[in-house]
Amino acid sequence: MEAEAAKFIGAGLATLGMIGAGIGVGTLFSGFLQGATRNPSAAGGQFTNLILGAALTEALGILAFVLGLLILFS
Amino acid sequence: MADPMHQFEIHKIVDLPDFAIPGVGVIDMAFTNSTLAMTLAAAGIAGFFALATSKGAVVPGRLQMVGEAAFNYIDNLTTSIIGHEGRKFFPFIFTLFLFILAMNLLGLFLVFTATSQLAVTATLAAMTILLVLIIGFVRNGANMYKLFVPAGVPWYMLILVTPIEFISFLLRPVTLALRLFGNMLGGHVALKVFAGFVVSLGMLAAGGGLGLLGIPGAMLSLGGVVALTALEFLVAFLQAFVFAVLACVYLNDVVNLGHHH
Numbered sequence: 001m002e003a004e005a006a007k008f009i010g011a012g013l014a015t016l017g018m019i020g021a022g023i024g025v026g027t028l029f030s031g032f033l034q035g036a037t038r039n040p041s042a043a044g045g046q047f048t049n050l051i052l053g054a055a056l057t058e059a060l061g062i063l064a065f066v067l068g069l070l071i072l073f074s
Numbered sequence: 075m076a077d078p079m080h081q082f083e084i085h086k087i088v089d090l091p092d093f094a095i096p097g098v099g100v101i102d103m104a105f106t107n108s109t110l111a112m113t114l115a116a117a118g119i120a121g122f123f124a125l126a127t128s129k130g131a132v133v134p135g136r137l138q139m140v141g142e143a144a145f146n147y148i149d150n151l152t153t154s155i156i157g158h159e160g161r162k163f164f165p166f167i168f169t170l171f172l173f174i175l176a177m178n179l180l181g182l183f184l185v186f187t188a189t190s191q192l193a194v195t196a197t198l199a200a201m202t203i204l205l206v207l208i209i210g211f212v213r214n215g216a217n218m219y220k221l222f223v224p225a226g227v228p229w230y231m232l233i234l235v236t237p238i239e240f241i242s243f244l245l246r247p248v249t250l251a252l253r254l255f256g257n258m259l260g261g262h263v264a265l266k267v268f269a270g271f272v273v274s275l276g277m278l279a280a281g282g283g284l285g286l287l288g289i290p291g292a293m294l295s296l297g298g299v300v301a302l303t304a305l306e307f308l309v310a311f312l313q314a315f316v317f318a319v320l321a322c323v324y325l326n327d328v329v330n331l332g333h334h335h
Contacts, residue, residue: 048151048319055316059249062256069259073079 007071014068021061028053078266082190082259084108111188115176144172148318155322156329163325166205170198171318178258178310182303189313190258192251199251202321210328220332250320257313261306268302271295 032050036043088105095101126141134142148168152160174189181187188194210218222239223232272295278288 048154051312051316052319052323055253055320056249058257059253062253062260063249065256065260066252 011068011072014071015064017064017067018061021058021064024057024060025054028057078263078270081185081187081262081266084191107186108188108191108194111177111180111184111186112194114184115173115180115188118180119172119176151318152322155319156326159329160322163322163329167318167321170202170321171314174198174254174317175311175314178314179307181258181262182306182310187258187262189254190262192255195255196247196251198254198317199247202250202324203247206324206328209325210331213329214331217331218328221327225332246324250317254313254317257309261302261309265299265302265306268295268298272299 028050032043032046035046084106086104086106087110090103090105093101093103123141126137129135129138131138145168148171149161149164152164152167154160156163177188177194181189210221214220221243222236224235224239227235272292275288275292275295278285279292
């Protein structure tokens with residue numbers, strides 16, 4: 001296999017790490033919505049926590065994305 | 075198709091003479107498009123708040139209302155996360171939030187996004203973590219080790235917890251820089267890729283025959299660009315907010331070390 005082709009396949013494989021981040025963010029928002037529909041009055045106060053959790057989960061997906069870019073452009 | 079990475083290239087607008095620091099090396103002082111985007115962002119914030127606070131009426135007008143709302147929003151944030159000492163850190167958090175927000179929003183209107191450069195986001199992250207370290211050591215001194223040794227954890231668990239806490243502390247500046255950089259880079263690449271589809275499918279349709287099938291595809295990707303642009307406005311605000319929240323959380327760890335509130 002040519003090195004260039006292997007590079008593209010590797011970059012594609014590296015982005016698979018985003019699957020985990022996708023599942024994580026989905027779980028997070030489903031949990032928030034379940035809680036929010038049961039007790040809507042408490043939902044507003046948890047917005048910062050929701051965004052914080054989403055940001056921390058998403059960071060791992062971003063790491064996979066950056067890894068893919070590093071493989072592709074270095 | 076046009077190269078989606080072309081938009082992130084830095085080129086010099088005004089070439090200034092190099093600046094040599096002994097022991098560090100030569101620094102290129104050229105005025106680049108990245109510098110221009112950051113200058114515009116800073117000037118935009120200063121101009122906006124000069125306009126918003128120029129009247130200073132008791133019953134605020136529209137512009138003053140926006141300025142006060144932004145001020146209030148971050149003030150509530152620092153107080154709710156850091157506690158009653160949060161107001162000390164309000165100027166830093168507010169500046170950070172506004173600067174990142176202005177750079178993100180300008181990136182959607184102009185051709186260049188300053189926050190899609192790792193150098194810019196890494197500088198902001200390094201600044202935040204340095205402030206956290208300085209405040210932590212000044213306030214707690216040698217008690218800083220408590221950051222890695224949570225109270226109420228049995229000793230045999232500490233063997234496991236302390237290295238994890240330490241590594242996660244070291245990763246904080248890295249994730250802080252990469253999150254903002256990755257989000258802005260990823261969003262703008264996706265925008266350019268979809269915009270590129272419109273052009274290349276339109277070219278296909280111009281050839282006539284079976285290529286006319288490209289027209290619905292081009293329409294679909296044009297709709298995609300519009301939807302993605304709307305999403306990017308949300309992301310631009312959210313990432314500035316997330317950066318501010320995380321800076322607050324990291325500051326709270328060292329300000330209220332050892333006692334929960």
